[in-house]
Amino acid sequence: MEAPVLEVPAYVLSDAVSTAIARMVDRVRPSVVQVHSGRRGAGTGVIWDADGLVLTNYHVVAEKGGRLQVGLTDGRTFEAQVIDQEPKLDLAVLKIPASGLPAAPAADSARLRVGEMVVAVGHPWGQRWVVTVGIVGGLGSVRVPWNGHEAQYIRSDVVLAPGNSGGPLLNARGEVVGINSMIFGGDLSVSIPSQVVTKWLAGLEERRARRESRQQQAEEFAPRPRVAHGWRRRRFGWR
Amino acid sequence: MTDPTNTDMFGTLSNQMADAVERISPALVLVNGRRRHPASGVVYAQDLVLTADHVLERDEDISILTHDGRTLAAELLGRDPASDLAVLRVQGLGIEPAQQAASEARVGQLTLAVGRPSDEGANASLGIISAVGGPVRTRRGGMLERYVQTDAIPYPGFSGGPLIDTSGAVLGILTTGLMRGVTIGVPAAHAWNTAGTLTQHGRIRRGYLGISSQAVELPESQRAGREQESGLLVVRVEEGSPAAQGGLLLGDILVGLDGQSIADIDDLQALLVGDRVGRAVPVEVIRGGTLQTVQVTIGQRN
Numbered sequence: 001m002e003a004p005v006l007e008v009p010a011y012v013l014s015d016a017v018s019t020a021i022a023r024m025v026d027r028v029r030p031s032v033v034q035v036h037s038g039r040r041g042a043g044t045g046v047i048w049d050a051d052g053l054v055l056t057n058y059h060v061v062a063e064k065g066g067r068l069q070v071g072l073t074d075g076r077t078f079e080a081q082v083i084d085q086e087p088k089l090d091l092a093v094l095k096i097p098a099s100g101l102p103a104a105p106a107a108d109s110a111r112l113r114v115g116e117m118v119v120a121v122g123h124p125w126g127q128r129w130v131v132t133v134g135i136v137g138g139l140g141s142v143r144v145p146w147n148g149h150e151a152q153y154i155r156s157d158v159v160l161a162p163g164n165s166g167g168p169l170l171n172a173r174g175e176v177v178g179i180n181s182m183i184f185g186g187d188l189s190v191s192i193p194s195q196v197v198t199k200w201l202a203g204l205e206e207r208r209a210r211r212e213s214r215q216q217q218a219e220e221f222a223p224r225p226r227v228a229h230g231w232r233r234r235r236f237g238w239r
Numbered sequence: 240m241t242d243p244t245n246t247d248m249f250g251t252l253s254n255q256m257a258d259a260v261e262r263i264s265p266a267l268v269l270v271n272g273r274r275r276h277p278a279s280g281v282v283y284a285q286d287l288v289l290t291a292d293h294v295l296e297r298d299e300d301i302s303i304l305t306h307d308g309r310t311l312a313a314e315l316l317g318r319d320p321a322s323d324l325a326v327l328r329v330q331g332l333g334i335e336p337a338q339q340a341a342s343e344a345r346v347g348q349l350t351l352a353v354g355r356p357s358d359e360g361a362n363a364s365l366g367i368i369s370a371v372g373g374p375v376r377t378r379r380g381g382m383l384e385r386y387v388q389t390d391a392i393p394y395p396g397f398s399g400g401p402l403i404d405t406s407g408a409v410l411g412i413l414t415t416g417l418m419r420g421v422t423i424g425v426p427a428a429h430a431w432n433t434a435g436t437l438t439q440h441g442r443i444r445r446g447y448l449g450i451s452s453q454a455v456e457l458p459e460s461q462r463a464g465r466e467q468e469s470g471l472l473v474v475r476v477e478e479g480s481p482a483a484q485g486g487l488l489l490g491d492i493l494v495g496l497d498g499q500s501i502a503d504i505d506d507l508q509a510l511l512v513g514d515r516v517g518r519a520v521p522v523e524v525i526r527g528g529t530l531q532t533v534q535v536t537i538g539q540r541n
Contacts, residue, residue: 013248020249115260115351115363117253135256135351137394140359157364157392172253188394 024174025121025131030073031104032121032129035080035094035166038066044122044167045070045094046176048201049103052078054094055197056166057181058085061092070096073129084204088149089192090181091200092166104168107175109193112136112154120158120180120189122167134158137188153190154178160189255405260353260363262407266337269304269355270294270313270327270399277304279354279400280327281409282334288327289434290399291414292318295325303329304358317437321445322383322425323414325399326437337401339427340408344368344387351403352389352413352422356396366391368402368410371426374509377417382508386423387411393422401427446511446537449480450487454503457492463530469502470494470525485522485535494530495523511537 035045035056043060047053054070061068061082068080078096085092116136124130134157141150154169160182169178169191178191266282272295280290280303288303295301301313311329318325344350348368355361366389373385389402393415401409402424411424425433436443452471462468471493476483487493493501496510497520519536 016248017252020247024249113257113261114361115257117249117256117365135363135365137364137392138359138362140357155362172250188392 021119021131021133024170024172025119028104028168028170028174029121029129030102032073032167034071034123034128035060036067036069036071037061038063038068042071042123042126042163043165044163044180046104046166046168046179047101048093048106050099050101052096052098052101053083054080054096055179055201056092056094057179058087058090058092059181060166061085061094062087068094070094072101084207086200089151089196089200091179091192091197093201093204105175106194106198107171107173107177109154109177109195112139112171112177112193114138117172118154118156118158118177119170119172119174120156120160120164120167121170122160122164122180124159124161124163126163130164132159134189139193142190152193152196154193155188155190158189252405256349256351256365259351259403259405259407260361263337263353263401263403263409264361265306265334267306267353267355267361267400269358269396270301271303272296272301276396277356278396278398279356279413281399281401281412282332282336283339283409283431283434284336286329286332287316287336287434287438288313288329288332289412289430290325290327291412292320292323292325293414294398301327303327304355305332305334306355306361308358317441319433319437319443321377321443322429322433323377323417324412324425324430324433324437326434328438338408339431340404340410343385343426343428344371344402344404344410346371348410349405350389350391350410351405352391352393352397352400353403354394354397354400354413356394362394362397364392364394364397374505375418376505376508382505383417383425383429384509385426385429386417387426388421388423391422444513444516445540446516447480447540448482448487448507448511448535449477449538450482450493451475452493452504452507455492457494457525461525461528463494463525463528465494465500465525465530467494467500467502471501471504471507473524481535481538485519486533487522487524487535488526491524491526493522493524496520497522 031047033045035043045054045056048055070080071077080094080096120132138155167180168176171177180191268280270278270280270290278294280288283289313327313329316326353363370388402411409427412430455472473491519534522535
């Protein structure tokens, strides 16, 4: 009996795919940052524009009083300020005093398809710039148990762990399609669609103007005594 | 250094997988057969749906939800707990059946586990075929001739749905009810075959002899001319059973059935199926050191 002839293809597809993923990640990595908040461990963030807007999860920056620091791939560290936050969406936007930053390109999450490959970059368990790959497992909305709101989500089988929160979920072209957030978690990974993020960011200016006018009004009247809420926040805080 | 063939490759693969999910999606249905937790099923022939047996906790009042939002009543045609498969007939379904993969799954092959656990569209997870094997004894007391195992995550409600390849063809039917802790699928060819039998007979015929037995080693001097190193020692013969009627005795060592050798319980189980059930077959035993053949009519287990 003759031995079977092994057909060797001209190139190995899996090698080409591996190379493609590696190059894509090399391109995007500088847009992914570390977010340190007080005594808590590090979360992840993504540079949204060249002038220092950084997007992350609300629960990454929720603790008040701590110093907020953002670390870049080039080793630079910046003090960050929370510009706006929305617990219902688990989103927060930070500002760091820098310009000419490598902003991550965003894609419209409405065009995502189930089965499409996605890549997460983040710092699980404090391990830096870790890359995990999976596919979009499902698209839809889920009722958040503690506030009753419907939240849109992307679920996927990319492996996420604490520390990945706030990092980008990328499509095969390396564009941000979601912000990883495990708070609805379980054994599946959940990300906030980029569509929800851009819609929320569009209202940034309006909310700032509203806050400023409210502050002005408040200054015109005598300040009310503050009620201590500290115990409450600790009890029901993000964990 | 830009190399278009390389940079595009990931996108191409990504597109193909999304295409595969899109291709299987119409044949993927939600199956309502138990309280609260719907499962999945796949249209495998005209108006016929394959699903998992364990997700049907009732025989009646079963319904399915299609990709285009229709809720239709389904009739249970047959079920086989041993391989965890069931077949439903849905009148007026009118959906193009899913394609069976042309060849058996290979270890290392990319696979997608897909399901329709809710009305929010198809769901999927990615993995590879981790093992192909069999026969294996299942948790529910049956034997599965072949199985495929995957590391794709079986999300709640995926049972009964297909494992597909990257072209959208079915490699197997997913079940989480057969082996604890591992995700296995019944290979497509086996599932399609079983489904054929189920639509005709309503169940898979499984035979029995009516004995209790234990595997024993056969020292070379006691093999009575046979080559096998072990056999099945009969430790109990049920009164009035096929074995008793055929003349099997306590202390006999079963070594063959219908021309096939028997070295352990799994060998025997694998032989007590199909058209042997209800038929008189020669059973070879070692009795008092010599090989004897008795005729036993294999009974049908209800």
